[in-house]
Amino acid sequence: MSSISSVVREQLAPHGILSAAVYLGNFLLVTGRTASGEPTGIAPDICRAIAKQLDVSLDLTGYETQDEVVDAAASGRCGIVLVGSDPARAQRVTFTPAYVELEASYLVPANSPIQDISQVDQPGVRISSFFKSAYDHWLQRNLKHATLVHADSLQASNELFLSEKLHALAGLKTGLVSFSQKVPGSRVLDGQFTGIQQAVATKKSNIEAVEFLSACVEEFIRSGLVTNLIEHYKVQGLAAAPIQQHS
Numbered sequence: 001m002s003s004i005s006s007v008v009r010e011q012l013a014p015h016g017i018l019s020a021a022v023y024l025g026n027f028l029l030v031t032g033r034t035a036s037g038e039p040t041g042i043a044p045d046i047c048r049a050i051a052k053q054l055d056v057s058l059d060l061t062g063y064e065t066q067d068e069v070v071d072a073a074a075s076g077r078c079g080i081v082l083v084g085s086d087p088a089r090a091q092r093v094t095f096t097p098a099y100v101e102l103e104a105s106y107l108v109p110a111n112s113p114i115q116d117i118s119q120v121d122q123p124g125v126r127i128s129s130f131f132k133s134a135y136d137h138w139l140q141r142n143l144k145h146a147t148l149v150h151a152d153s154l155q156a157s158n159e160l161f162l163s164e165k166l167h168a169l170a171g172l173k174t175g176l177v178s179f180s181q182k183v184p185g186s187r188v189l190d191g192q193f194t195g196i197q198q199a200v201a202t203k204k205s206n207i208e209a210v211e212f213l214s215a216c217v218e219e220f221i222r223s224g225l226v227t228n229l230i231e232h233y234k235v236q237g238l239a240a241a242p243i244q245q246h247s
Helices: 006-012 042-054 066-074 134-142 154-163 173-180 207-222 225-232
Strands: 017-023 057-063 080-084 093-095 100-108 126-130 147-151 168-172 194-203 238-240
Touching: 006 042, 006 194, 006 207, 017 042, 017 066, 042 057, 042 080, 042 194, 042 207, 042 225, 057 066, 066 080, 066 093, 066 194, 100 134, 100 173, 126 134, 126 154, 134 147, 134 168, 134 194, 147 154, 154 168, 168 173, 194 207, 207 225, 225 238
Parallel strands: 017 057, 017 080, 126 147, 126 168
Antiparallel strands: 080 194, 093 194, 100 168, 100 194, 100 238
């Protein structure tokens, strides 16, 4: 990577420290904590790699909600945050291209007549969904006939699906496969209704920094760092995102 301008350092790490935030609820990307409580996993390691490129130290924070993560970047409290890339969030922060993609699908109960993802969006179908998750934003924009029934956490959406006897549960495929093992006869539908892109975000005004961060993401994918992290943390259900072609 070419030399880093003083403008980029000023935007991202004005005091020689890169403040970064990750979403703790994404169990694929944040898989644990150190003895001191710092998040560990693919997303935290991407933050560490960016700090290394900047040649600065890292101050890493984990937040319980994705709104808090986005707020941290939009307000400038954090130079970078790692969170699901979504048009609604992109109104408040600027995203790089994705570094990984996660498959989002549906779980249906035993004896469900639904066999295919295309059959879910029908009148009368009720879907349990974690409100304001990246896949929920997509469903809110794209569903034409089915009804979303919202829960305020991932666990609550699983419980709501069971307690209300809903027709489908939306979620990340890895989590759905795990949950299906606790629900006899349930099935995870093949394919995906969308791919959730996980990216780096920063404050809207950090125009020069976005170019630097996008170059970092491309290098991390091209060098194999992202794939190596997925293998190191033994995470299933996601892959390094394709490198975006420059126009």
